[in-house]
Amino acid sequence: MAERRALTARDIKSCVEGYSEMSDEAFARRFYSDRSELLGLGVPLQSQRDEFTGEELYTLLSDQYFLPPLDLSDDELAALQVALFRLEGQFAYAEPLRLALQNLALGRGGPVDARPESAVKVDFQDPDYSPEMAGRLTKLEAAISKQRTVKFEYWTISRDEVSRRTLNPYALFSDNGVWYVVGRDLDRDEERTFRVSRIRGDITFATRRERDFRAPKDFDPGQYRHRRPWQFGEIAGEARLEVVPDTAWWVERTLVGDERVEDGVFVTPYADLGQLAAWVLRQNGRARPLEPEELVAEVGESLERVVAAHTGAAPEHADEIEPEQDDVVPDRPAGPVPPERFAVLQALLAHLLAACGDSKRAVIPAAELLERFPIPEDQLDEHLQLLNLVNFGGGCYAVYAVLEGDNVRVDKELFGDAFRRPPRLTPLEARAIRLAIEFVGPMIAPAATTPLDRVREKLERTFGQFELSETPEPSLAGAEEELIRTLSQAIAEHRIVRFEYLKQEDEHPAARVVEPYFFERRLPNWYLHVWDRDRDAERSFRLDRMRNAQLQKDTFEPRQAFAPQSDQRTVRVLFSEEIARWRLENGARRPGARPLADGRALEDLAYGSEEWLVGEVLSFRGAGTVLGPKPLRTRVARRARVLQRELGAKTRSRR
Numbered sequence: 193m194a195e196r197r198a199l200t201a202r203d204i205k206s207c208v209e210g211y212s213e214m215s216d217e218a219f220a221r222r223f224y225s226d227r228s229e230l231l232g233l234g235v236p237l238q239s240q241r242d243e244f245t246g247e248e249l250y251t252l253l254s255d256q257y258f259l260p261p262l263d264l265s266d267d268e269l270a271a272l273q274v275a276l277f278r279l280e281g282q283f284a285y286a287e288p289l290r291l292a293l294q295n296l297a298l299g300r301g302g303p304v305d306a307r308p309e310s311a312v313k314v315d316f317q318d319p320d321y322s323p324e325m326a327g328r329l330t331k332l333e334a335a336i337s338k339q340r341t342v343k344f345e346y347w348t349i350s351r352d353e354v355s356r357r358t359l360n361p362y363a364l365f366s367d368n369g370v371w372y373v374v375g376r377d378l379d380r381d382e383e384r385t386f387r388v389s390r391i392r393g394d395i396t397f398a399t400r401r402e403r404d405f406r407a408p409k410d411f412d413p414g415q416y417r418h419r420r421p422w423q424f425g426e427i428a429g430e431a432r433l434e435v436v437p438d439t440a441w442w443v444e445r446t447l448v449g450d451e452r453v454e455d456g457v458f459v460t461p462y463a464d465l466g467q468l469a470a471w472v473l474r475q476n477g478r479a480r481p482l483e484p485e486e487l488v489a490e491v492g493e494s495l496e497r498v499v500a501a502h503t504g505a506a507p508e509h510a511d512e513i514e515p516e517q518d519d520v521v522p523d524r525p526a527g528p529v530p531p532e533r534f535a536v537l538q539a540l541l542a543h544l545l546a547a548c549g550d551s552k553r554a555v556i557p558a559a560e561l562l563e564r565f566p567i568p569e570d571q572l573d574e575h576l577q578l579l580n581l582v583n584f585g586g587g588c589y590a591v592y593a594v595l596e597g598d599n600v601r602v603d604k605e606l607f608g609d610a611f612r613r614p615p616r617l618t619p620l621e622a623r624a625i626r627l628a629i630e631f632v633g634p635m636i637a638p639a640a641t642t643p644l645d646r647v648r649e650k651l652e653r654t655f656g657q658f659e660l661s662e663t664p665e666p667s668l669a670g671a672e673e674e675l676i677r678t679l680s681q682a683i684a685e686h687r688i689v690r691f692e693y694l695k696q697e698d699e700h701p702a703a704r705v706v707e708p709y710f711f712e713r714r715l716p717n718w719y720l721h722v723w724d725r726d727r728d729a730e731r732s733f734r735l736d737r738m739r740n741a742q743l744q745k746d747t748f749e750p751r752q753a754f755a756p757q758s759d760q761r762t763v764r765v766l767f768s769e770e771i772a773r774w775r776l777e778n779g780a781r782r783p784g785a786r787p788l789a790d791g792r793a794l795e796d797l798a799y800g801s802e803e804w805l806v807g808e809v810l811s812f813r814g815a816g817t818v819l820g821p822k823p824l825r826t827r828v829a830r831r832a833r834v835l836q837r838e839l840g841a842k843t844r845s846r847r
Contacts, residue, residue: 457482498814687748
């Protein structure tokens with residue numbers, strides 16, 4: 193690329209370190225393997241046959257190696273930096289994300305390297321994140337990029353069985369805050385989806401080959417995302433549910449896939465009628481099943497079980513037991529997903545050349561490189577020596593760098609100026625940006641004063657000339673983005689804001705007047721923490737249940753040391769065996785769930801209002817029983833009987 197001429201395989205073999213010592217046969221195998229790996233990293237080699245000699249001529253076009261011109265504004269770049277710092281600590285892809293943003297910022301003026309100060313505070317919580325989870329994602333990422341078959345022990349929760357699985361992994365994705373890997377299960381010879389947190393023990397490669405399979409070209413991971421709980425499995429048909437008018441707008445906002453609302457009727461594909469019945473009952477009368485008749489019957493039978501479970505004395509239960517430790521925590525758990533070494537060396541080379549500028553040499557503090565790049569301190573010298581050795585082309589040296597004490601001395605070589613531009617993002621870096629946009633994306637647009645789809649479109653142009661088939665595109669809610677834009681302005685300017693809020697237990701939205709303080713991303717939902725002026729107390733609101741947010745003229749003086757206080761109470765709920773495993777699995781989300789000796793589970797369920805609690809208990813369909821107090825048990829049973837009459841009369845009149 194620096195000499196701007198085509199090279200034969202013989203040229204490459206004689207010039208590039210490591211190839212020259214190989215036999216012709218060994219070189220041919222390694223050369224074509226390296227070509228495939230470069231292509232996977234988004235660096236394609238072009239080839240054409242010389243009509244005179246018959247040899248293949250190879251070229252690497254600069255416009256396929258370097259980032260294209262990018263009109264990302266300083267505000268947009270700073271907003272992306274904010275996203276990185278908000279995610280860091282609980283984001284498995286933090287290191288490739290940091291590397292990608294450094295590439296985007298290379299050569300720019302301004303303090304883009306400094307930790308930006310954001311006027312809008314965002315807390316980020318990923319309940320599925322753990323050091324063990326990050327290690328599994330790292331291994332699966334490597335298997336997907338190299339197309340290697342993996343083996344692991346997997347817990348099938350529905351059967352409560354652990355079995356050995358052999359998988360060709362096609363893609364990793366996060367859905368509703370839960371990580372999944374999808375691929376071909378070789379033992380069952382069909383495409384399967386596995387929840388990563390249910391993998392037990394180590395993930396190992398099945399063979400020693402450099403590549404085991406090729407992912408299907410028509411594979412689309414998007415088909416596995418944003419499914420409702422009742423849509424897991426083979427779709428059996430469409431259900432129709434009547435929703436009250438003041439709930440229909442919220443249902444429309446949360447539509448996914450082929451769902452729709454027609455004249456107040458919610459139409460949704462279903463695979464599991466039990467899960468759909470649970471959703472209906474959670475609405476506590478705001479949704480009425482119309483068809484199929486099997487759904488109407490399932491709702492009726494579920495209400496009968498709820499009444500039976502909450503009539504008479506509370507059931508007895510066995511003693512609590514210590515939960516089993518499925519995974520042994522390693523002494524040194526694996527860290528977050530690391531960027532490929534090739535990507536690190538590309539970015540390191542561009543950074544060193546940028547530091548030289550127009551001069552022939554530069555001195556850079558070693559601490560600066562350690563901070564900017566995911567390189568352990570004891571490996572910095574090794575990285576620099578490797579960079580000196582490779583220099584991305586035999587005879588085309590771009591830089592010579594040496595560690596001298598606390599500094600790195602850099603000498604720019606003959607072809608240095610040809611490599612001063614930042615390289616294209618690798619697929620892993622592009623995937624990290626896509627995930628970051630998904631997790632905190634709606635925050636980027638208000639901070640950048642730019643519509644999010646425009647920011648994302650600009651970033652898509654930098655992803656290289658390859659398809660990100662293994663990475664679903666982010667799903668972005670336009671209504672939430674507009675809400676965040678308005679609320680961000682209110683937080684920054686200390687303005688009172690008024691909005692309508694639909695609580696899960698209410699039929700109609702209620703107006704709220706609040707002092708907004710900060711956002712929280714508790715996957716999969718967004719929350720706003722405020723001081724509620726009507727109730728004179730701290731409150732938290734889910735953004736998907738808000739609408740019509742309006743800035744008021746009045747401002748407020750921020751309260752010192754504001755922190756949302758939970759006014760939640762708890763009630764003890766006994767879960768039957770068929771649902772206990774699911775409650776115990778989400779221990780990070782529901783720390784109150786404990787196993788019992790008879791296979792059931794006991795949970796201290798937190799709730800803010802009794803209306804919400806009644807709807808939640810109804811959704812358990814008789815598999816979760818409130819143990820006390822007695823008035824609360826009576827209220828659940830009474831509400832279930834009322835719904836039996838209301839929903840029964842409605843379905844009969846419809847028929």
